[in-house]
Amino acid sequence: MTTTARRGRRPGAPDTRAAILAAARERFAEAGFGATSIRAVAADAGVDPALVHHYFGSKRDLFVASLALPVDPRDVLAPVIAQGMDGAGERILGTLLAVWDDPDRRLPLLAVARSLLDPSGHRLFQDGFLAAVLVPVLTELGIDRVEHRAPLLASQVAGLILMRYVLEVEPLASMPADDVVSVMGPTIQLYLTGPLP
Amino acid sequence: MTTTARRGRRPGAPDTRAAILAAARERFAEAGFGATSIRAVAADAGVDPALVHHYFGSKRDLFVASLALPVDPRDVLAPVIAQGMDGAGERILGTLLAVWDDPDRRLPLLAVARSLLDPSGHRLFQDGFLAAVLVPVLTELGIDRVEHRAPLLASQVAGLILMRYVLEVEPLASMPADDVVSVMGPTIQLYLTGPLP
Numbered sequence A, B: 001m002t003t004t005a006r007r008g009r010r011p012g013a014p015d016t017r018a019a020i021l022a023a024a025r026e027r028f029a030e031a032g033f034g035a036t037s038i039r040a041v042a043a044d045a046g047v048d049p050a051l052v053h054h055y056f057g058s059k060r061d062l063f064v065a066s067l068a069l070p071v072d073p074r075d076v077l078a079p080v081i082a083q084g085m086d087g088a089g090e091r092i093l094g095t096l097l098a099v100w101d102d103p104d105r106r107l108p109l110l111a112v113a114r115s116l117l118d119p120s121g122h123r124l125f126q127d128g129f130l131a132a133v134l135v136p137v138l139t140e141l142g143i144d145r146v147e148h149r150a151p152l153l154a155s156q157v158a159g160l161i162l163m164r165y166v167l168e169v170e171p172l173a174s175m176p177a178d179d180v181v182s183v184m185g186p187t188i189q190l191y192l193t194g195p196l197p
Helices: A016-031 A038-045 A049-056 A059-066 A073-082 A088-101 A103-117 A119-140 A146-166 A177-193 B016-031 B038-045 B049-056 B059-066 B073-082 B088-101 B103-117 B119-140 B146-166 B177-193
Strands: none
Touching (some): A016 A038, A016 A049, A016 A059, A016 A119, A038 A049, A038 A059, A049 A059, A073 A088, A073 A119, A088 A177, A103 A146, A119 A146, A146 B146, A146 B177, A177 B177, B016 B038, B016 B049, B016 B059, B038 B049, B038 B059, B049 B059, B059 B119, B073 B119, B088 B103, B088 B146, B088 B177, B103 B119, B103 B146, B146 B177
């Protein structure tokens, strides 16, 4: 159960992945997604950049992995995207609720939400979650002006998560997912496809 | 600049107000709005309940004072209510943005937002801000099923505050208030007057 602190390259060591993830989390939080390089993360973790790519793929994959989400939002949203824009708001919301309503995923998701709300995590949201996760998903949906629409969509989704899961405000906290979708789906659809100033 | 710690009744003492507010803040945060009595707050502060009423009025007034908001939301929303339901969503949002966009009020409001987001403040939101501030305002507007509509409205408003003022996500953070109203006003109006499950 005890581990010895080790330094330097450990390409095959079982804790290399963990070291890379820890270095990535720190870099992304400090510098944001855009200004963080795989090379810098690799240097911080004391490994070769090729190993980072080998374990995690692209920088975006590494970012998603560093968030320690219980699901990859891109995988979950792929079927939503495949069905096109019609009713996409309702489908995005339904998918989100299915993930959050799963008791096994709730606690890890709450931990991510709290880390993004913490002042140290603000960059991770703005120049990370939005830029590296939400904007690409919306772009794949083929919608226009994604940079304007992503924060609007995020505002309603974040507010819902805050009320339903963090503050557990009734009756929203106990409302069946289908009812939440019927009430808030039109809002998400409006932000995806409605007029912008 | 130094003060001496004093105990017991100090009806005329200049720090009596502060002692009452501190006791109120603690009680409301621990027990919520409903289960907190003026009597208990008075006992905690070491004063007569009549003095609490004298200084702060009703329990709801005491609660709003204990939030240390730079404005009383009920005063600010009174003109919105007076103009009736038509366009109320846009007017509520416009009023909220005018208050938050004022640089003198921004920091105190952010402090309140952070205190409500802190786990110790969760009750203050649910069984406090919603029950004692938002629900009465919506009731005065004459809308139906206020207990269902208040959390929906709060979800979009809280998400907007989070994105625009806490995380400062662009382009939402720098968007002119009128543009935010035109984009999100229909959402607020929908939650105030639209169909519910």
